[in-house]
Amino acid sequence: MDDVKQIVTDIKKGNIKPIYFLMGEEPYYIDAISEYIENNILAEEEKGFNQMVLYGRDVSVDDIIGNAKRYPMMAERQVVIVKEAQDLSRTIEKLSNYAENPQPTTVLVINYKYKKIDKRKALYKTIKKSGVVFESKKLYENQVSDWIRRVLSGQKYTISPKASQMLVEFLGTDLSKINNELEKLKIVLPEGTQISPEHIEENIGISKDYNNFELRKAIGERDTVKAFKIINYFADNPKDNPMVVTVSLLFNFFSQLLHFHGLHDKNPRNVASALKINPYFVNEYVSAARHFPMRKVSHVVATLREFDVKGKGVNSNAVPQGDLLKELLVRIFS
Template sequence: MKDFKSILSDLDQRKFSPIYFLVGEKETFFVDLIADKIEETVLSEEEKAFNQSILYGKDVTIDDIVGQAKQYPMMADHRVIIVREAQSLMKTLDSLSSYVEQPQENTILVFCVKYKKMDGRLKVTKSLKKKAVYFETKPLYDNQVPQWISETLHASGYTIAPKASEMLVEFLGNNLSHIYKELEKLQHVLPKGSKITPELIEENIGISKDFNNFELTKAIGVKDEVKAQQIVSYFSQNSKNHPIVLTIAQLNSFFNKLLRYHALKDKSQNAAGRALGVNPFFVKDYSFAAQKYSMKKASQAIALIREVDMKGKGVKSNQISNGDLLKELLVKLMR
C-alpha cells in the first residue's frame, strides 16, 4: 500500500498504474487530491474528449465500468475512467475481481471510496492490495497537521512560521480540504520562496495574530492577566469565530501537556517536543509555564477548566455568559 507522496511522485513522472483504489473512511482529502491530479494531468484537453469518463457509483454497475475500462484509447496513450462515490458499489464489488487480475494496460481506472471502510476479508480487497495501487487514507491528528502544512508548502516552494501553522490549525481544525484551499489562496498572492508569517495569515485569511487561543494559552502560561483578559474580551465580542468549546479544549490540552512536561526527565527542546507532540519551537512556552504552575497547580487548573466546560454546557451555570465564564476562569487560574 503506497502513501500519497509516492503516488503523486509517480504521477508526476508519468508512471501510471492500470487501477487506483482510493479509500477515505473519515478523511477524504487525499482521495480527492490523487483523483483530481489524475483527472487533470494524464490526458491533454484534446485527448480528454474521447478518452476520459467521470462516472458515479450510484449511476453505474461494475459491468458498466469494466465494459468501459476494456475499450482502447482513441488517438491517445491512455483512457482514464474515474468512478466517484464508488462506495455505492460496495455490495457488488467482488465482481470486479476478474478485471483486477487482468486489467486493460492502456486504461487508468480510478475508484474513489468515501466514508466507508473496506472489508479486508473480501477477495476483491486482497486482489486490489496485491495488483492495484491501493491507498487508504487515515485522518491526521491535530498535532500532526502543522507538520503537514509545512511539508505541503515546502513542496510548492514556500515556508511557514510555526506560529502561522498553529493559527491555521486553531481556526480550521484538522480539515485538510479547508486548510489546503487557504494555502492555495496564499500561494496565489505571494511569490514563490516567501515565508508565510502570522502577519500574512492575518492580512490574507483574516485570522487575528494577537487574539486567538494560541495567544491566550501563552498569556495564561506566563500569568499575563491583562493580555489574557483582553483576548477573552475580544472572544466575547466575536463569539461566532471563537466558540467557548474550542477555547476550553485548547486550555485543557495545554495544561495536560504541561503536566507531562513536568514529568519529563529529558526537557531538552527536541526531546520535549517529541514527547508532547508539539513543534520544538513551542517547548519554551511549557518551560515558562512550568515556572508559574507546579504539577499540583496544573492539576487544579485542569479541574477548574472542566468545571467551566460543564457550566458552558448549561450545568449549574445560572445563565452566565460564556465571556463571563472565561473571565472568571482566568481569575481562578492566575491568582
Template structure:
C-alpha cells in the first residue's frame, strides 16, 4: 500500500492490526502515525486505550504486553512505538505479528532504516498488516509534490514559484510542508501562489535566484547574469556557492541531453529532462545559444569551480570572486 491508500483506508475506518512504517523519508511516517493517534480514538477513549512508547526506552516484550491488552470501553486500543529503529531484535515481534490481537492497532515508526524484505518477519508483517516504505523523493519530483500538497488544501502555485521553493527548501518534506502551511496562513482569501508571495513571505528573491540566473545564462544576457551573481556573492548565506554550482551543473546537463533528443516535441522534452512543460522553452532557447561543444566545456568549468570552492587549486579567492570568475568563463 502506498501513502495515499493507507490514509484513504484510515479515513474510511479500515484499520489493520499492525502498521510497520519504515524508510528514509520521515514525513510520510509521521503523517500516518499522527493520523492514527488523532483520529482512531475519541478524546475520552485515549486515556485508557492509547499508549506511546519509545524505542530507546522499551523492548519487544514490553510492546507485546501492551499490544495484547484488550481495550476498555472502546472498540480499539492504539499502541504507537516511536523511534522503533532503536529496538534491539525487533524481529522477535514475529510471534505477535503472526497472531495479532484484532482490537489492537500497533504502529511502529522505523525511521531512516528499512527491514530486509527477504526475512520472514518482514514478509509476515506484509501479510498480516501494513508494511510501508517511505522513500525519499528526488529533487525533480519536489515541484510536483508541492503542487499536489497545495491542491489538497485548495491552493495552486505558479510553476516558477514552485521551482523556487523546491530549489531553496530542498527535499526535507517536513520543512517544505511547514513553509507551505505558513504561506497558506499568510494568504487569506487568495488561492494562487506567485513568486511575489514567495519573496514576501519566505524571503526568496523573485529577481535574484538560481532560476533567474539560469534564464539569464540561457539567454546569454551578460548584464543580468552579472547582476545576479553579484547579488549571490553579497549574500552567500542564502545563496551558497556549492548549491549554485550544483544547480547550474544540472541545468547544463539538461541542455546537453536536449541536444541529443530525437523527439523535440514539448511533452517528449519535458519527460526526458524531467521538468514541467512550462520550462521546456527555456531549455530550447538555451540550446540555441550553447552548441554541444560549448556545453561540454561549461560542464568541465563547473566541475573545476566546484573543486576550487572546496580548496583544490585555490589559495586566496573567496567564494564571491570564484562565482564571478566562473560566470565570466561560462559566458565568454
C-alpha cells in the first residue's frame, strides 16, 4: 500500500516514468495504479489521439513496441496501457529491447496479473533502471482486516473488529470484492460512521448471528445450543455457507489454539502477535483454551482433517453437508 501511495505521489509531482510494469497475485492494486494513470496523466482533450488501451490476447510484443515508439500528437506525451499482459508470458521478455531505450514521450503501462516476471532476466533488470516494477502481493487472511481498517480510515470511516471479520470470512482475501462492498456501504452511510455487524447484515446480506465467526465463538465457549442453531442455519442455506469454508476456518482456529497452548507468555499482546490476530479476539482463545485442553485440541484438528476430506465427497456416500457438519459438531463436543 505504501508503494502504491509513492507511485501516485511521484506522478502528481510530475516524476512520471516511461514504463510501469505492474505484476503479481493481487489484481486490486494493479488495477488501481493503472486506472490512476489512465485517468490522470493526460487531459481529457489529449486522450483521443494520445491514449490507447491494448489487450494481451489481441496483440504481440512487437505491436506494443510499435505503439510505444509513436510520437504524441499535440501533447507532451502519450499513454499506452496493456491489459491482461500475462497472456503474452511466453514472449514478454522481448520487451527488454524497448526497455533499454524507452521512448521518453510515452508512458507504457503493463498490467501483468496473477504472475511475475523472472527477476534474474533482462526485462526485470532493464525496467528497474528506466521505469517502475511494482509487485502486488496477495495478502494473508490475517492481514485483510487491517487493510480494511486502513482503507476506511483514509476515507473517514471506521469499522468494528467483528464487522471486519464478517467481511473477510464471507469474501475471503479478494480485495476487489471487499472494496466493492465497502463502496456500497459508503453510499448509504455518512462519513464518520463506524461500520457495525448490523450495517453488514442490512446492506450486504451477511448474517451477523449465523456465520462462521459466531460458530467459532460458540464452539470455543462450548455453547452447544448456539453452535447447533448456526449449523442448522448453514444446512438450510448451503450455497451461502459451504462446508469447505467452515471446516477450513475451524481448522485454522484450532491450529492457532494449539499454538496458544504452547505459548509460555500468554500476555494478550504477545498472544495477538504470536497468533497474528487482532487483540480484540484474544479473549476467545483464552476461553477456548479452558474448554479445550491441548490433547483435546489435537484430537479436534485430526477430526477436522477427516471431515475436510468427507466434505469434498471422499468416503461420505453422498451424505448432505448439513448432516456432516452436525456429525462434526458432535465429534468436537464429545
